Structure formats: structure tokens, C-alpha cells
Amino acid sequence: MFADRAKIFIKSGKGGDGHVSFRRELYVPAGGPDGGNGGNGGNIIFEIDDGLNTLTDFRHVRKYIAKDGEQGGKKRCSGASADDLIIKVPEGTVIKEFESGKVIADMSGDNRREIILQGGRGGLGNMNYATSTMQAPKYAQPGQPGQELWVQLELKVIADVGLVGFPNVGKSTLLSRVSNARPKVANYHFTTLNPHLGVVDLDGGGFVMADIPGLIEGASQGVGLGFDFLRHIERTKVLVHVVDAASTEGRDPVEDIKAINAELENYNPQLLERPQIIAANKIDSIYQAEGEENPIERLKKIFEPEGIPVYPISGVTGQGIKELLYAVHGKLQTVDQAPVIFEKEFDTAALRNMESLPYTVERTEDNIFVVEGPRIEKMLGYTNLESEKGFVFFQNFLKENGILEELEKAGIGEGDTVRMYGLEFDYYK
Known part of the structure; x- marks a missing residue:
């Protein structure tokens, strides 16, 4: 059967976590950090296949998930980056964000291959954080999460x-x-x-x-x-x-x-x-x-x-x-000879831009200040609060994103409790 429309789920791979380890060699009693970096997650790439003329294949497979990058290893060994996941479509396929219907890409004309979702970057190993004052860092950066999206594929034939x-x-x-x-x-x-x-x-x-x-x-x-x-x-x-x-x-x-x-x-x-x-x-x-x-x-x-x-x-x-x-x-001969290409309306790179994501600050009846929303959830997803550097990043995030200012407007005081997705902190200015 001819098929010219399909809804599918796509997800790029997560970046591998950076590794925490130290040199342990004979005659090196105080070896420095040697934790390697994590590999990048696989991208989701759409590519034109001239042998296809329908979207029938997408009726049978509706989820396309790229692999995650490998974690870093000892002895400065970096994890391998995952292979990209390439999705073949016929020429003339328009990729739209499902909820809004906005165009992400038009696979037509010269646009024969496009990265739709970037894989998460691999985290840095602890070998990258050694300084003159911190010679044995016990933390590493976690890999960035992948991106995920429901998209609508629409095949629009190309004819004059x-x-x-x-x-x-x-x-x-x-x-x-x-x-x-x-x-x-x-x-x-x-x-x-x-x-x-x-x-x-x-x-x-x-x-x-x-x-x-x-x-x-x-x-x-x-x-x-x-x-x-x-x-x-x-x-x-x-x-x-x-x-x-x-x-x-x-x-x-x-x-x-x-x-x-x-x-x-x-x-x-x-x-x-x-x-x-x-x-x-x-x-x-x-x-x-x-x-x-x-x-x-x-x-x-x-x-x-x-x-x-x-x-x-x-x-x-x-x-x-x-x-x-x-x-x-x-x-x-009287009309524009350029092919009709649908302009991009939805930039998937914005999925990485947390500043565009909302959050809320609410005060409960028992005087607990609850902060939640996609921006907070996304930040907590790749921040290791158990590490010194991760907690410093967390504090800077709250300040730079205006969250501390919003808490103060809501009436927070010294020693009050802040709750974020199951985590609780005491507020001190």
C-alpha cells in the first residue's frame, strides 16, 4: 500500500560518562588522575534513498533509538563514540515536530542528508580537572543526555x-x-x-x-x-x-x-x-x-x-x-524555477538550550519551596551533585537562571527548605 505519512519516535544516544581513576604503577606512589573521557552518543540522521518512493517501512518500525557512547576508562582511555543511526527516506519527505506541526527539515533538492538530533557529548574524565590546588580530583563529568522527539513524516511529491x-x-x-x-x-x-x-x-x-x-x-x-x-x-x-x-x-x-x-x-x-x-x-x-x-x-x-x-x-x-x-x-517559464522547499520552522538544537525551558517556584502550606519544570529536570539529569564541581555548577545554575531571585521574591528565608524532584536543600544566602 502507498503510504505518504508516518509518526515515529526518534532518540539520539547519551554521551558516555567520564571516568574517575588514578595511576597505580610501581615506583609511582602518588599517581595523578588518569580517568578517560566518555564517548559521544550516536546522532539521528535522515538521508534520502533514491530507491524509496513511499513511507511504508515506517508502518512497521516506529521507534528509532541511537546507541549511547561508551564510558571513559582507566589510563586515560576514552570511551568509543557510538555509531550514528541513519534513517533512509524518499526524496520529498518533510520532517515535522509532531505536537506543533512545525517543519524540522525538508529532504528535497540539495538537502540529501541532515542531522536531526545530536547525540549527547561524552563527559570529561577526572584527568581534565587536575590543578595546582586540586591534584587528585575525585569527580568526573557525566555524559550529556540524548535528545528525543516524536516526529511526523510527510511525503510531498516533487513535480512541476x-x-x-x-x-x-x-x-x-x-x-x-x-x-x-x-x-x-x-x-x-x-x-x-x-x-x-x-x-x-x-x-x-x-x-x-x-x-x-x-x-x-x-x-x-x-x-x-x-x-x-x-x-x-x-x-x-x-x-x-x-x-x-x-x-x-x-x-x-x-x-x-x-x-x-x-x-x-x-x-x-x-x-x-x-x-x-x-x-x-x-x-x-x-x-x-x-x-x-x-x-x-x-x-x-x-x-x-x-x-x-x-x-x-x-x-x-x-x-x-x-x-x-x-x-x-x-x-x-513564467514562474520561479527553484524547487518548492519548505523552510525550517523548528530547530532541534533548541532542545539543548535550557534557557528556553520553563520552570516554576511555589511555596507550600508547610513552608517548603518547590522548584520544578523541564529546565530543572534537564539540569539535574546530567549534574552529579555528589561531586564538589557538580555542586558548584548547581549553585551557579540557580543564580545565573534567576532561580535564587525567584525564591527570594517568594519569601524564602535562611534555613528554609527547597525541594527539587525528590531532592531537598536548606537555603542559606
């Missing part, structure tokens, strides 16, 4: 031209006639379920055309597979409305175009700013009764004043297709 229209209007037939694409062509009233890409070769240059699965009214509200289908239109530069000009199934081509443009506007108003062309299909089946208005002339009268040209074609006989293709090629 998108064929849009209701089911069974002849989009697949048109694409199979003008390109190397071979979609299944039949009288399917539901719709084609997955987009097909085809390369159109012309004397003046070629372009990529996509048969966007048939839309239905309500698609922009997610009715049916609406969101899945509309997603693929976002990268296209020119939209070609394919309509059944002969109304072989009783559909009104004018109302079809208006309905689809309404769905496009509801989903993303910018889509209506792109050039549009109408391919009035099935002219070989038009039977005009005496006194009735010609359906092609009706389409031209309504839409050409709006700047949307109408080209009568027959996907079966090939009539008018050459003129349509050269008109599409001409439209493409």
Missing part, C-alpha cells in the same frame, strides 16, 4: 505540474499518453489512490507531471483521504484542471473547477496564486443537442476572463494534447 480533478475525469489516461508513467487506467469511480509521476519530453525542454489523486468536496476538511491528496499539490508550480467536458457521468465541468478551487483555497490559499490551465477532456464524446451551448465555449467564457486558458483535448485520440503541453511549458 499537478493534474487535479474529480475521480474518473481522465487524469491517468492523459498522464500515460504524454509521459513514461504507466498508471492503472480504468473506470474507477472511487479514485486513483496514489500519485503517479511522469516526465514529459518536449523540444523546448521537459517537465515532471503528477497525477494527483482525485479530489472530493470536503477534502480540505479531511473528508476521505483529502489531506493526503492535497499535500501533494503543495510543491507543484502549475495546476492543470482536468474536467469531463462531455459530462459523460452527469458532472458539470464548471462546477467541478469551482469546487476544486474552493478546496484548494480552504487547504492553502497560496495554491490559488499558481498559474492554472483547464484541460477540457473527452471532446471525442461530446454530443451537443440543437440549441445547447457548446461546453468548450461555456468554459472559455467563464474562466478565460479570469486568466485561466481552456484547451480542448481527448486523452483517448490525442487531439489537442500537443497544444496543451506547450501551453503548460510556457506557463512554467
Whole structure:
């Protein structure tokens, strides 16, 4: 089954802890510190694989966790850094932060490989902390934690031209006639379920055309597979409305175009700013009764004043297709040739920036001051409070982040108790 969306959990590796040890050699009665550094945790990297064209694999594996770095060792031996975890995706995959929907990366164009989550840095061993006044440090730095995130993967096909229209209007037939694409062509009233890409070769240059699965009214509200289908239109530069000009199934081509443009506007108003062309299909089946208005002339009268040209074609006989293709090629020359790339909106590096994380200071009825929040939890996660250096870091953290000032505003006094995630301290200024 074609899959163009998946939700997965990713987590980079934790850095290895630094080691505490001292030289123990013959004739060296007071050997100095020789604890090695920890290795870095593995990164989470996304990479384009040209052999993939769906996100089906992510239906079976939903968690991707990189390995942790090794701890440091004795004799200044550093722990090994973990291998990066590389996740292969098809070109056109957009990676979004799941909760906010903000774009982390667009794996398209020149962006073929990107580090999404950095592994935690390895901690320094005690050999790094020896000074003239502290020649035998008994502490080392713990490794930084890895980063973790739920992300949404969305595959948006990369094509210059998108064929849009209701089911069974002849989009697949048109694409199979003008390109190397071979979609299944039949009288399917539901719709084609997955987009097909085809390369159109012309004397003046070629372009990529996509048969966007048939839309239905309500698609922009997610009715049916609406969101899945509309997603693929976002990268296209020119939209070609394919309509059944002969109304072989009783559909009104004018109302079809208006309905689809309404769905496009509801989903993303910018889509209506792109050039549009109408391919009035099935002219070989038009039977005009005496006194009735010609359906092609009706389409031209309504839409050409709006700047949307109408080209009568027959996907079966090939009539008018050459003129349509050269008109599409001409439209493409009037738009920006750069590929449509979605800009980064969410920087995962901010996950390491604790200053952006919140915290709260509250005073309980029994006069205990409770400090908690993601910023505090993250700091405590990689701070060794049992070591001298770790406790100094902890005190500086409270001061530099304004936490001591907040405690004083809350009315804390000498000897009062501060509680942080199960840890309790007495406050002294």
C-alpha cells in the first residue's frame, strides 16, 4: 500500500560518562588522575534513498533509538563514540515536530542528508580537572543526555505540474499518453489512490507531471483521504484542471473547477496564486443537442476572463494534447524555477538550550519551596551533585537562571527548605 505519512519516535544516544581513576604503577606512589573521557552518543540522521518512493517501512518500525557512547576508562582511555543511526527516506519527505506541526527539515533538492538530533557529548574524565590546588580530583563529568522527539513524516511529491480533478475525469489516461508513467487506467469511480509521476519530453525542454489523486468536496476538511491528496499539490508550480467536458457521468465541468478551487483555497490559499490551465477532456464524446451551448465555449467564457486558458483535448485520440503541453511549458517559464522547499520552522538544537525551558517556584502550606519544570529536570539529569564541581555548577545554575531571585521574591528565608524532584536543600544566602 502507498503510504505518504508516518509518526515515529526518534532518540539520539547519551554521551558516555567520564571516568574517575588514578595511576597505580610501581615506583609511582602518588599517581595523578588518569580517568578517560566518555564517548559521544550516536546522532539521528535522515538521508534520502533514491530507491524509496513511499513511507511504508515506517508502518512497521516506529521507534528509532541511537546507541549511547561508551564510558571513559582507566589510563586515560576514552570511551568509543557510538555509531550514528541513519534513517533512509524518499526524496520529498518533510520532517515535522509532531505536537506543533512545525517543519524540522525538508529532504528535497540539495538537502540529501541532515542531522536531526545530536547525540549527547561524552563527559570529561577526572584527568581534565587536575590543578595546582586540586591534584587528585575525585569527580568526573557525566555524559550529556540524548535528545528525543516524536516526529511526523510527510511525503510531498516533487513535480512541476499537478493534474487535479474529480475521480474518473481522465487524469491517468492523459498522464500515460504524454509521459513514461504507466498508471492503472480504468473506470474507477472511487479514485486513483496514489500519485503517479511522469516526465514529459518536449523540444523546448521537459517537465515532471503528477497525477494527483482525485479530489472530493470536503477534502480540505479531511473528508476521505483529502489531506493526503492535497499535500501533494503543495510543491507543484502549475495546476492543470482536468474536467469531463462531455459530462459523460452527469458532472458539470464548471462546477467541478469551482469546487476544486474552493478546496484548494480552504487547504492553502497560496495554491490559488499558481498559474492554472483547464484541460477540457473527452471532446471525442461530446454530443451537443440543437440549441445547447457548446461546453468548450461555456468554459472559455467563464474562466478565460479570469486568466485561466481552456484547451480542448481527448486523452483517448490525442487531439489537442500537443497544444496543451506547450501551453503548460510556457506557463512554467513564467514562474520561479527553484524547487518548492519548505523552510525550517523548528530547530532541534533548541532542545539543548535550557534557557528556553520553563520552570516554576511555589511555596507550600508547610513552608517548603518547590522548584520544578523541564529546565530543572534537564539540569539535574546530567549534574552529579555528589561531586564538589557538580555542586558548584548547581549553585551557579540557580543564580545565573534567576532561580535564587525567584525564591527570594517568594519569601524564602535562611534555613528554609527547597525541594527539587525528590531532592531537598536548606537555603542559606
